[in-house]
Amino acid sequence: MKANFVLLPGDGIGPEIVQQARLVLESVAKLFGHEFSFASHMIGGIAIDTCGDPLPPETIEACRAADAILLGAVGGPKWDDPSAKTRPEAGLLKIRKELGLFANLRPIKLFKELVDASPLKREIIEGTDILFLRELTGGIYFGPSGRTGSGDTESAFQSMVYSVPEVERIVRLAAKAAQGRSGRLTSVDKANVLEPSRLWRQVAARVMAEEFPDVQYDVVLVDSMAMHLINRPKDFDVVVTGNMFGDILTDEASMLPGSLGMLPSASLGDGGPGLYEPIHGSAPDIAGKSIANPLATILAAAMMLRHSLDMQPEADAIEAAVGRVLADGLRTMDIARGADSIGTEAMGAAVIERLSV
Ligand code: NAI
Numbered sequence: 168m169k170a171n172f173v174l175l176p177g178d179g180i181g182p183e184i185v186q187q188a189r190l191v192l193e194s195v196a197k198l199f200g201h202e203f204s205f206a207s208h209m210i211g212g213i214a215i216d217t218c219g220d221p222l223p224p225e226t227i228e229a230c231r232a233a234d235a236i237l238l239g240a241v242g243g244p245k246w247d248d249p250s251a252k253t254r255p256e257a258g259l260l261k262i263r264k265e266l267g268l269f270a271n272l273r274p275i276k277l278f279k280e281l282v283d284a285s286p287l288k289r290e291i292i293e294g295t296d297i298l299f300l301r302e303l304t305g306g307i308y309f310g311p312s313g314r315t316g317s318g319d320t321e322s323a324f325q326s327m328v329y330s331v332p333e334v335e336r337i338v339r340l341a342a343k344a345a346q347g348r349s350g351r352l353t354s355v356d357k358a359n360v361l362e363p364s365r366l367w368r369q370v371a372a373r374v375m376a377e378e379f380p381d382v383q384y385d386v387v388l389v390d391s392m393a394m395h396l397i398n399r400p401k402d403f404d405v406v407v408t409g410n411m412f413g414d415i416l417t418d419e420a421s422m423l424p425g426s427l428g429m430l431p432s433a434s435l436g437d438g439g440p441g442l443y444e445p446i447h448g449s450a451p452d453i454a455g456k457s458i459a460n461p462l463a464t465i466l467a468a469a470m471m472l473r474h475s476l477d478m479q480p481e482a483d484a485i486e487a488a489v490g491r492v493l494a495d496g497l498r499t500m501d502i503a504r505g506a507d508s509i510g511t512e513a514m515g516a517a518v519i520e521r522l523s524v
């Protein structure tokens with residue numbers, strides 16, 4: 168099969184980690200008999216420095232024409248001047264909007280070899296494997312907002328709005344993901360207080376009953392979910408929720424495995440290319456030293472094959488190779504806990520050595 172990928176290395180450690188993911192993808196192509204092509208384009212700080220725009224038009228065009236996009240990270244102290252006209256992050260927000268990426272997928276998987284990196288007790292965390300789907304383009308972050316009055320009586324508002332189609336499409340995506348995993352889906356809302364949550368709950372229940380009777384479905388209130396996540400994380404499989412609740416819960420959940428350098432994410436739209444990236448930032452403190460952990464980006468590449476190209480065995484092969492690397496005791500500095508560590512390139516090469524069909 169042929170596939171054409173756009174790489175957006177970005178800033179800081181972005182180019183170092185994306186390069187390792189590319190080498191892994193090239194090995195997968197060889198191993199499985201595919202033809203992958205790669206084109207790198209600019210986003211973020213480097214794009215501001217080069218042409219004054221954090222998301223140049225040629226980057227948008229290339230992304231639209233791609234099968235999928237792999238991003239490193241954007242930003243850094245160099246572009247933090249508050250008086251600057253534009254910031255690197257603006258490029259990231261714009262590309263999500265341009266491509267209509269309405270669903271953010273964040274798997275929270277604890278590799279058993281890294282159980283001691285978690286701030287939680289082994290008994291609680293062991294076996295945790297959750298896939299979050301956060302609605303990304305609606306809800307309170309995009310609702311009507313403004314201010315009224317002035318001075319001591321000034322007030323501000325921001326409204327949460329969800330429509331039937333917005334709920335249907337994210338619930339369908341989540342239910343399909345659940346079918347490909349253990350067949351369990353949890354929807355998180357605040358239906359005891361918020362009207363858009365009541366609509367969400369009603370639409371989700373209908374979609375699940377009519378289209379996914381095989382998926383075991385339940386609902387949890389967001390405040391309870393915040394507790395359950397650190398109390399019994401392994402009870403959850405796929406979790407779907409709105410924009411703001413997802414923002415907060417996925418940040419909470421990403422701390423469970425205790426290793427930022429290991430977690431990938433995906434942003435998906437309707438049919439168009441998906442955008443895949445590590446959840447961490449550009450780590451300017453370690454950029455250029457070849458010590459960054461490339462595994463989150465390599466796992467993002469696995470998600471890319473799974474969700475955008477339907478290449479399940481290929482994605483499994485990458486994830487299994489990462490598991491073997493950890494089982495063999497190889498660690499980058501961020502997960503080594505003071506023991507011996509290897510660099511970015513050695514880690515990428517170790518994954519490639521352990522790839523098998
Ligand atoms: P960060 O995630 O870049 O770094 C936090 C800490 O984790 C640092 O000590 C860093 O060295 C370490 N770290 C992160 N990724 C690592 C990896 N792969 N291997 C080893 N260690 C790793 O977050 P921070 O420091 O808050 O932000 C730095 C810059 O990144 C800022 O300009 C921020 O705006 C940007 N950022 C960009 C994101 C994106 O492009 N999606 C997301 C988050 C932050």
Ligand code: MG
Nearest residue numbers: 413414415418
């Ligand atoms: Mg956030």
